[in-house]
């Protein structure tokens with residue numbers, strides 16, 4: 001009997017896993033809950049506007065260019081390299097991001113306060129293990145309290161003192177004294193920074209990547225939500241009542257939700273201790289251009305706790321193809337603790353507050369909003385708590401014993417980008433072939 005290779009979830013990780021299985025002649029099936037594959041790298045098109053699931057920009061480190069992303073069927077001519085233009089809204093101004101390297105752009109009183117606090121930053125004995133301590137000892141109390149702690153607490157939707165520096169990974173600009181001092185002096189000196197450029201399709205949107213990864217797949221079933229997983233019998237049951245056996249399963253379903261589907265005591269107990277944020281992304285199609293201070297901004301971090309969103313972005317400043325001429329396609333991200341997303345009054349409360357804040361900032365006028373699309377990312381940022389590594393290791397070991405090998409950002413309960421998610425899927429599948 002041929003082995004059953006089951007791919008659970010059809011985002012980019014699941015699609016890459018399925019491509020790899022198909023290329024190796026395996027008898028596989030991909031099950032996807034939604035009517036379309038793509039997961040977080042889908043795009044919603046409404047009349048003149050394209051909206052991704054918030055900004056999704058392709059940063060490549062492993063693969064030199066889009067055409068070299070395995071199984072993605074991409075053509076470099078269809079993509080352009082975009083130089084990042086991101087800002088931090090601080091002291092009523094847009095400061096170049098990352099703010100910790102551009103503090104000299106702050107109004108003078110704030111700059112002086114931050115520099116004094118940087119000079120007096122606490123020295124930590126031994127290794128710094130907490131995210132909050134890392135920020136305070138690296139950048140000083142003022143920069144931490146005014147900008148970096150609220151920004152990250154709004155994004156992750158949890159107090160930072162719960163998180164370890166595992167949350168930082170390579171995405172957080174490090175406390176490099178030369179850069180910080182050059183930033184205070186506003187010398188304009190250029191340092192090499194991470195992710196200063198990214199790839200984005202010239203026409204269409206990030207779902208060009210999804211369509212490429214889905215191209216030619218022969219065994220994909222959509223609108224098939226896995227509702228139960230019987231570990232002993234190695235059978236999944238979908239919400240439509242279909243039963244599928246597996247010998248090897250590659251799930252990109254968030255690890256916490258996957259464990260709960262098994263009803264296995266050890267897995268559910270461990271998973272109950274994992275936490276994450278949700279992100280609500282409000283996308284607006286706007287008549288006209290944005291105000292001049294935002295005319296080239298790709299995205300703006302917003303640490304102010306009185307403003308409901310942690311980031312504002314403009315798709316049409318990244319690619320003109322995201323809206324018709326004379327229009328703007330924008331997005332706003334709101335962080336919510338994962339356990340409370342089901343209780344959020346998204347449209348009549350949060351969206352109303354978001355639009356009021358955009359008006360107050362002078363960034364978007366409500367009468368210019370032509371359409372609104374809301375995307376809810378239930379599992380957005382996993383929380384790297386001190387016990388996360390041990391719990392994930394324990395969970396993966398038990399799942400592996402039943403032939404289940406999670407893949408992708410959420411299957412592996414990590415904070416990584418699209419390229420890493422694809423690569424993790426390929427490495428995991430190849431190890432099982």
Ligand SMILES: Cc1cc2nc3c(=O)[nH]c(=O)nc-3n(C[C@H](O)[C@H](O)[C@H](O)COP(=O)(O)OP(=O)(O)OC[C@H]3O[C@@H](n4cnc5c(N)ncnc54)[C@H](O)[C@@H]3O)c2cc1C
Nearest residue numbers: 009010011012013033039040056057225226380408417418
């Ligand atoms: C706010 C935000 C911004 C981001 N921006 C970037 C960026 O700019 N650049 C970058 O590289 N990365 C970015 N990422 C990370 C990126 O989204 C992920 O790395 C990538 O999308 C992970 O793909 P995936 O296939 O592993 O997961 P997903 O895209 O989540 O796919 C999982 C799939 O599983 C399906 N599924 C779930 N449960 C079930 C079930 N029970 N049965 C069947 N199917 C199920 C889902 O419907 C989904 O299709 C961002 C993430 C967030 C949250």
